[in-house]
Structures are given as structure tokens and as C-alpha cells.
Amino acid sequence: MAPLRYLSGFGSEFATEDPRCPGSLPKGQNNPQKCPYGLYAEQLSGSAFTAPRSHNRRTWLYRILPSAVHTPFSPVDHSYVTHDWKLSDPNPNQMRWHPFSIPHINKEKVDWVQGLRTICGAGDPCARHGVAVYAYTCNTSMVDTCLYTSDGDFLIVPEKGTLHITTELGKMEVANNEICVIQQGMRFSVDVDGESRGYVLEVFDGHFELPGLGPIGANGLANPRDFLTPVAWYEDRMLSHGGYKVINKYQGKLFQAHQDFSPFNVVAWHGNYVPYKYNLENFCVINSVSFDHMDPSIFTVLTCQSVKPGVAIADFVIFPPRWSVQTNTFRPPYYHRNCMSEFMGLIKGSYEAKEEGFRPGGATLHSMMTPHGPDAACFEGACNAELKPQRIAEGTMAFMFESSLSMALTEWGQKTCECVDAEYYKCWQPLKSHFNPDWKPE
Secondary structure: OOOOOEEEEOOEEEEEEEOOOOOOOOOOOOOOOOOHHHOOEEEEEOOOOOOOOHHHEEEEEEOOOOOOOOOOOEOOOOOOOOOOOOOOOOOOOOOOEOOOOOOOOOOOOOOOOOOEEEEEEEEEHHHHHEEEEEEEEEEEOOOOOOEEEEEOOEEEEEEOEEEEEEOOOEEEEEOOOEEEEOOOOOOOOEEEEEEEEEEEEEEEOOOOOOOOOOHOOOOOOOOHHHHHOOOOOOOOOEEEOOOEEEEEEEEEEEEEEEEEOOOOOOOEEEEEEOOOEHHHHHOOOOOOOOOOOOOOOHHEEEEEEOOOOOOEEEEEEOOOOEEEOOOOOOOOOOOOOOEEEEEEEEEEEOOEOOOOOOOOOOOEEOOOOOOEEOHHHHHHHHOOOOOEEEEEOOOOEEEEEEEOOOOHHHHHHHOOOEEOOOOHHHHHOOOOOOOOEEEEEE
């Protein structure tokens, strides 16, 4: 099977057509009276028509049938996808989850949508303000089914298993140590090779963008050309009796409609509102080469900004392999109380500040102003280590969804998942006082 092709760039204007239909993009206009090949023109808007050009997002799709051709939507019973943050009592404790359990295929077939679970979040998609964090665990592909969310943008982080994603704009393959973003309104379907697990961040406010670099300069962190967008691909496939299911996540609930054809019938498209993927190995790490542990914001891959300057609705931050060379410095993450909420997951390896207990496929949540930091073993080791240049996090990739919102846990996140590590708080209990009132400066 030939490798998939992609277009390179972030926020770029792209134009692509399936090579089976050359000339399928209209010349010089968006919606001619008659489109080439008898196609329908359909615009997908990711911003208000009147948004400034620098923030205006839209794509024109040229498809065999328009997406409006389907039966009325009806509710889907999926109680584990929710944005009703009042159903569970507030919990300010440090939270850690063992790896989320993947259903065994011999017991139950579960596809990507069926295996989606809300862990925590804040805000309201009706007001276009907030975030939601999910885990997904599945073992089978979505068959004649697609999903789109009317509520926000999905940032998907696979931990186990490669995701073969078909979108209206083309196909992507997203493996461990890669991420993808599927923006609001884009229909997609997920095929898997077997047991699969990962994490999803949804933002309701706006779209992800690259963080500003400020005095870093013109280059560094995630470089725009390393983001990949699929090329146009279509299938002209009909199904009888409404055999294709379209699932819509709308105001925090799932609904389904049926149609007689595949929604992946876009022969050509052009625009800047697109799905995309990124390989985390391409991240250019910036760090201190003198002293002190820098704030984790220097590891930001993508951000969704709020209306407050410099304050994010959500940042996607990673902790990749890198050199640690600081002198006279406690090199692991410092002890911290944060006005932001910090949800962390582990894609592979072991996290430097807690090498025991925090495992791939698991997670932690340190809520707003909840104290956290290195465990006792990490602290004692780092305080007495020889400070020579050292490669850290080799073979590891941890990440953080950081939000300025105070995230609430769902009932599934607190209890039903049966993965909560009730002993997590004990990792700090062995910390002892080193205070010496007789200490004198040298």
C-alpha cells in the first residue's frame, strides 16, 4: 500500500484535488454555476465571515453530494460523554490514574466513538467557552460510521496503536508520538489495527495556533512546515437503506443521522481550515544553558488563547528528550501551586519527576492551586546528584494539557473508570525537613 501524501505548513492556504479527477478545482472562483465533474460546492466555515483575515478560517469542498443529505438527528445513548460538570462533587485532591483499561475484543467490540470517555473539563459549548479532556480505549474500527463535533476542536494524542483516520479532506495516519487536530465540524472516521488507547483535548473557544516566539526569534519549538495536512481523497460509495451513520457531538451530547452514501466524497478542496498532524520528534527544544529550571511554557506545541493576553484556554505542552546542563540547580520540575489546571499523560517511557506509578496510558490531574511536584525519591536523588551534562527523558514523551479554567471531574473520572490511584498522595509523605537553623552562608 502506497504511503499517504500530505501538504506541509500550518495555517496555510492549500489547494488539492484527487488525481483521479484532474481539473476538479474550479478556476478563478469558489462556486460556479456548474462545478467540474458535476460536483457540489460546499463551504466549511471555521470562523465568522467577518473575522479579520489573519484569523479567518474556511475551506471550499467540491463533493459528489452535499453533507445536508441525511435523515433527522436522534439522540445516542452515550452517558460517558458529558459536559455536565455538576453531576459529580468537586475534588481538589491530587489525582492519578493507572492506565485506562482497554476492552478485550473477545468480550466486546468497541470502536473509537464508543470508547470515548470524558475525564474532566470546564465551561459550556453553548457559550463557546471551555475545555473537555477525554480518554479513548477501543479495539475495532468504525464501520460505515463517522463523527464530527459541533462543540470545538479535537486534539488527539495516541498512546497505544496507530490511528488510520479518514476525514472529508483526506486520510491521515497518526502513530504513537504523533498528534493530530480535527477541527470543529469536520467529519472523520477512525480505523485501528487492534487495541488502541489515547487522550483527547477539546477546546470550545477557538482554534489551536502556534505560540508566539518573542525573543526566541523566528525559529524554534514546533516549526510550521512540520505540520502535515492530507491531500484530497474520495470514495463514491453508496449504501442502501440509510446504511451510513453520521454522529454529531452537539452541546455535549451525541446524536445520529443516516444517509445512503459515504461522507468522504470530497473530490477536491481549497482553503485554510483543515485537519493536520504533527510528529512530536520534530519539536525543537529550548532550555536553560546556565541555571534554573525553566517554566514548562517553553515546551508549548500548540495553544488556544483566551481573550486575556498571554492566558490560554488550553496549551498542549510536551516534555521531550533533551539535554540538562544547568549548574547549581535542582533540575527536575520544582514544587508548584498553579493558577492553571494541569492534566498530564504519558505516551511512552517514564516521567522524570515520578518514575514510579505514572505509566503510559495513565494520567494525573493537579487542579487549580493544588500543590504538586517531585516525589520523595526524585527530590533526594536530584539534590545529591552530580551536576554534569545529562540527557534526560530519553525514550520518553510526557505531555500536559494546561488550562486557565478550573476543571471538574466527571463521575467516570472519579469512580466509574476504576483506575484512580488512591495511594497517589503517599508519594510525597516520605519528604522530610532539611531545615537547619544553624546554617551559615559560606
